[in-house]
Amino acid sequence: MLQVEELSKSYGKFLAVDRLSFNVEEGAIFGFVGPNGAGKTTTMKILASLLRPSSGKAWIAGENVSQNPRRIRQLVGYMPDFFGVYDDLKVDEYLDFYSASYRIPARQREKIISDLLELMDLEHKREAYVDSLSRGMKQRLCLARCLVHDPALLILDEPASGLDPRARVEVREILKELKNMGKTIIISSHILSELTELCTHLGIIEAGKMVACGSVDEIMHRSQSAQAIEIRVLGKIDEALLLINNELGYSAIKLDEQMLELPFNGDEEEMNRILTHLVQAGIPLVSFAESQSNLENIFMQLTKGVVQ
Numbered sequence: 001m002l003q004v005e006e007l008s009k010s011y012g013k014f015l016a017v018d019r020l021s022f023n024v025e026e027g028a029i030f031g032f033v034g035p036n037g038a039g040k041t042t043t044m045k046i047l048a049s050l051l052r053p054s055s056g057k058a059w060i061a062g063e064n065v066s067q068n069p070r071r072i073r074q075l076v077g078y079m080p081d082f083f084g085v086y087d088d089l090k091v092d093e094y095l096d097f098y099s100a101s102y103r104i105p106a107r108q109r110e111k112i113i114s115d116l117l118e119l120m121d122l123e124h125k126r127e128a129y130v131d132s133l134s135r136g137m138k139q140r141l142c143l144a145r146c147l148v149h150d151p152a153l154l155i156l157d158e159p160a161s162g163l164d165p166r167a168r169v170e171v172r173e174i175l176k177e178l179k180n181m182g183k184t185i186i187i188s189s190h191i192l193s194e195l196t197e198l199c200t201h202l203g204i205i206e207a208g209k210m211v212a213c214g215s216v217d218e219i220m221h222r223s224q225s226a227q228a229i230e231i232r233v234l235g236k237i238d239e240a241l242l243l244i245n246n247e248l249g250y251s252a253i254k255l256d257e258q259m260l261e262l263p264f265n266g267d268e269e270e271m272n273r274i275l276t277h278l279v280q281a282g283i284p285l286v287s288f289a290e291s292q293s294n295l296e297n298i299f300m301q302l303t304k305g306v307v308q
């Protein structure tokens with residue numbers, strides 16, 4: 001669906017995007033992750049044909065992004081990181097305005113708007129003024145706006161930023177539904193853990209360069225020491241630590257009086273071996289699981305250039 005080849009963008013002497021190359025397959029949800037200022041927005045604007053690259057090329061569904069912006073705007077639904085809403089428009093008028101700007105005939109617009117409001121769970125707000133909506137609702141309305149012309153590719157710049165946890169989950173569920181409807185999605189965030197559950201693929205960018213790119217599993221396994229097992233016990237924590245480090249040869253650390261963290265890069269059989277040892281040694285276990293925090297560790301490692 002998308003091919004990016006050696007894409008660069010300079011602002012004056014400053015190189016914001018530095019020879020970026022990656023592909024996104026049809027039907028994928030591609031998470032574009034990087035710290036603030038990494039070049040995500042710049043890249044996304046180029047792909048949405050809103051900014052010209054300094055060099056390099058990109059194709060969406062075979063169309064060159066710089067050469068055919070009209071066609072690209074039909075193919076792409078772009079949601080910017082900051083968007084204004086008109087305070088004197090109602091929700092349905094707002095979507096009608098955007099549908100009209102895509103030259104969708106008036107007789108088709110009503111059905112499109114109803115379908116989108118249903119998808120975004122905003123039917124009850126059809127008559128409300130856009131300005132009166134909550135931030136989560138505005139975000140969903142903006143997502144609806146990107147969909148009026150039924151684009152094949154969605155480019156969403158931090159769609160969950162500034163949302164509370166419930167609203168984030170709602171956005172995530174909508175994106176899953178859009179994937180099931182056959183859309184390809186590129187979504188940016190500076191929080192890796194926000195994307196791993198949703199995305200099929202990840203691209204991690206820092207200072208304009210791609211530092212890691214691939215399926216979520218590939219990225220997770222690429223950074224060896226970033227993975228960990230967290231072990232929670234009711235007691236005998238020092239005994240457990242000695243057993244893991246001296247008998248099994250690991251370098252676990254004690255996080256507190258009940259919790260151990262064990263850097264780990266093994267498979268499930270090896271996890272089972274450690275667990276069995278602990279149980280047989282009579283360690284009163286409460287939980288034994290791969291650590292969620294390792295996602296952030298991977299991100300921190302990758303964006304420090306530790307893993308290339």
Ligand SMILES: Nc1ncnc2c1ncn2[C@@H]1O[C@H](COP(=O)(O)OP(=O)(O)OP(=O)(O)O)[C@@H](O)[C@H]1O
Nearest residue numbers: 011016034035036037038039040041042043081190
């Ligand atoms: N119009 C511009 N003129 C000059 N520099 C710019 C311009 N737009 C972006 N930059 C710079 O380019 C770099 C990349 O910015 P960009 O907005 O693409 O990053 P980002 O990864 O989207 O960051 P964030 O997560 O903060 O939105 C930053 O250092 C930014 O200051």
